[in-house]
Amino acid sequence: MNEHDFEQAWKAALLKLESLFLQPFDLQGALFLIGLNELGQGPRRFNKDQKLDVMHLAVCRLLQPYGYYEFEGVDQDGWPHYRRTDRLPKLEPEEQEKLMKEAILSYTQESLPSLM
Secondary structure: HHHHHHHHHHHHHHHHHHHHHHOOOOOHHHEEEEEEEEEEHOOOOEEEEEHHHHHHHHHHHHHHHOOEEEEEEEEOOOOEEEOOOOOOOOHHHHHHHHHHHHHHHHHHHHHHOOOO
């Protein structure tokens, strides 16, 4: 996929999320939504640290297909846990953002087809 098509797909995914949830989405919002989906505990309030944990959960899940994380299981509180299996390469901020966008697009197409 060329850069233009990639950006169009990313914008389309964000617009779909915005139409479903009636609020604007960006990369961070998409990460939080994916983390909530993976947590699977329904709507509830999170403190600041828990919100960061939800986003970290999303990052682990998104990078699992790339071989950077492996699912270990769910703890007694129902939180999924991942183990890092490979060191992430040194990436410039723009490259990190593109990797996450690619992973989010793949995730939404595979794991949230009814939403997308």
